[in-house]
Amino acid sequence: MTVNDVKEMTLKDLISLGDFTCSCGKVHSPGVAKVIIEKGAVNTLPALLEEIGAKKPFLLSGHDTFAAAGEVVCSVLEKSGYSYAKYVFPVSPVRPTEYTVGSALMHFDYSCDAIIGIGSGVINDTGKMLARATGMKYIIVATAPSMDGFVSGTSSMDRDGLKTSIYSTAAWGVVGDLDILCNAPMHLLRAGVGDMLAKITSLVEWKLARIIVGEDYCDVTAALVEKALGQVMSQAKKLLERDPEAVRSVMEGLVIAGIAMNYAGVSRPASGMEHYFSHIWDMRSLAFEDARFEQHGIQAGMGTLYTLMAYETFLKGNYCPDRERAMKFVEHFSLDDWNQQLLSFIGPGAEAMIEGENREHKYDAEKHKARFAVIEKNWDAILETIGTLPPASEIRTLMESIGFPTSAAVIGYDDEQVKTTFTMTKDIRDKYVGTRLFWDLGILQEIADRTFGRNS
Numbered sequence: 001m002t003v004n005d006v007k008e009m010t011l012k013d014l015i016s017l018g019d020f021t022c023s024c025g026k027v028h029s030p031g032v033a034k035v036i037i038e039k040g041a042v043n044t045l046p047a048l049l050e051e052i053g054a055k056k057p058f059l060l061s062g063h064d065t066f067a068a069a070g071e072v073v074c075s076v077l078e079k080s081g082y083s084y085a086k087y088v089f090p091v092s093p094v095r096p097t098e099y100t101v102g103s104a105l106m107h108f109d110y111s112c113d114a115i116i117g118i119g120s121g122v123i124n125d126t127g128k129m130l131a132r133a134t135g136m137k138y139i140i141v142a143t144a145p146s147m148d149g150f151v152s153g154t155s156s157m158d159r160d161g162l163k164t165s166i167y168s169t170a171a172w173g174v175v176g177d178l179d180i181l182c183n184a185p186m187h188l189l190r191a192g193v194g195d196m197l198a199k200i201t202s203l204v205e206w207k208l209a210r211i212i213v214g215e216d217y218c219d220v221t222a223a224l225v226e227k228a229l230g231q232v233m234s235q236a237k238k239l240l241e242r243d244p245e246a247v248r249s250v251m252e253g254l255v256i257a258g259i260a261m262n263y264a265g266v267s268r269p270a271s272g273m274e275h276y277f278s279h280i281w282d283m284r285s286l287a288f289e290d291a292r293f294e295q296h297g298i299q300a301g302m303g304t305l306y307t308l309m310a311y312e313t314f315l316k317g318n319y320c321p322d323r324e325r326a327m328k329f330v331e332h333f334s335l336d337d338w339n340q341q342l343l344s345f346i347g348p349g350a351e352a353m354i355e356g357e358n359r360e361h362k363y364d365a366e367k368h369k370a371r372f373a374v375i376e377k378n379w380d381a382i383l384e385t386i387g388t389l390p391p392a393s394e395i396r397t398l399m400e401s402i403g404f405p406t407s408a409a410v411i412g413y414d415d416e417q418v419k420t421t422f423t424m425t426k427d428i429r430d431k432y433v434g435t436r437l438f439w440d441l442g443i444l445q446e447i448a449d450r451t452f453g454r455n456s
């Protein structure tokens with residue numbers, strides 16, 4: 001398959017294509033067998049259960065999500081003669097912690113032979129963990145197109161206070177009933193758009209990582225996500241009217257992003273620096289009582305805007321790789337001081353980040369020197385790649401047009417804290433992102449100050 005083939009393909013085509021050998025040389029697997037996004041999609045549940053040979057599903061849901069879709073799922077199952085067991089979390093909101101997974105497992109009914117999650121973000125992540133623990137097939141009935149984790153084989157969890165991805169079981173089937181999705185809270189529809197907007201920056205950073213650290217890249221996978229992103233952006237305004245085609249574009253886009261991550265075998269096509277703003281805020285909210293958090297997609301959308309602003313500062317600065325400046329900067333960089341800053345801003349979650357650096361040694365001076373040489377050599381390609389990003393103002397206008405919050409002030413962060421968050425995005429995962437490039441160039445603090453204001 002090539003980039004040109006992608007342009008013609010629908011999500012349905014992709015699912016029926018299954019595994020294929022790509023022009024990048026890899027065999028790609030979508031990781032999901034069935035995706036049904038249409039009006040009345042829940043009515044396909046009995047047929048899906050029959051296909052996997054399940055006799056009695058276990059329903060896992062939250063309070064609000066059960067109210068949104070639980071009744072209709074139960075009635076569809078009852079009408080077709082299926083018995084089922086169910087557990088609806090008594091707490092709201094449900095957080096993706098050890099407690100939640102333990103609670104789901106302790107309420108699991110072992111006479112069941114399949115799991116149906118009814119919800120989106122946290123319920124889906126927990127359902128996938130439960131599926132892994134029990135070895136059963138998993139179907140998600142989505143109640144909101146709010147994030148791209150429907151088909152991923154990992155769950156985004158808070159473990160020991162650290163936002164972490166844990167291997168779980170990808171959904172065998174995704175049921176996106178437009179009658180349900182169109183009635184999702186507007187905030188969650190916006191969140192879905194935010195998680196799609198994140199692809200603007202994650203795709204560009206994937207290309208940067210290919211150039212600078214030689215990461216595997218697949219242009220077919222990238223083209224798929226780009227196309228889905230374009231559809232979401234062009235329909236976004238109609239979301240306010242709950243237009244079924246606009247809602248469909250978001251749900252399909254999120255599923256495609258998930259498939260793209262499965263194709264790539266890493267989260268690169270869908271997640272970069274913009275997501276690390278969100279991870280840091282999530283970790284702070286776990287560590288500090290006064291730190292609030294927002295929906296994943298809302299935070300990722302705000303992170304996208306901040307990331308675009310920083311890249312814009314970089315482009316406007318007409319920077320060149322200044323070897324002397326970069327080497328001096330690294331010489332004066334104190335890892336101990338930096339680790340202290342991470343701990344004090346992020347809390348105990350930073351310990352795993354510090355451990356990560358102990359394995360990775362990204363701050364090692366020799367490693368930096370080697371990367372700097374690659375950056376110098378490929379400077380034009382780097383500028384060209386970053387130059388493909390849209391202006392931050394364009395994305396801000398789009399966000400405003402659907403009432404999407406454009407500032408982390410809504411969750412209580414001032415400019416100084418946003419700036420600190422920005423500088424720490426490079427430490428979350430072993431992934432080359434924009435802040436690492438700025439650090440490598442010795443201009444991170446300058447970009448931070450110019451983008452988010454200088455500390456008075």
Ligand SMILES: [Zn+2]
Pocket residue numbers: 022023024025026028218219220221
């Ligand atoms: Zn490929």
Ligand SMILES: [Zn+2]
Pocket residue numbers: 147148195198270271275296297300
């Ligand atoms: Zn995301």
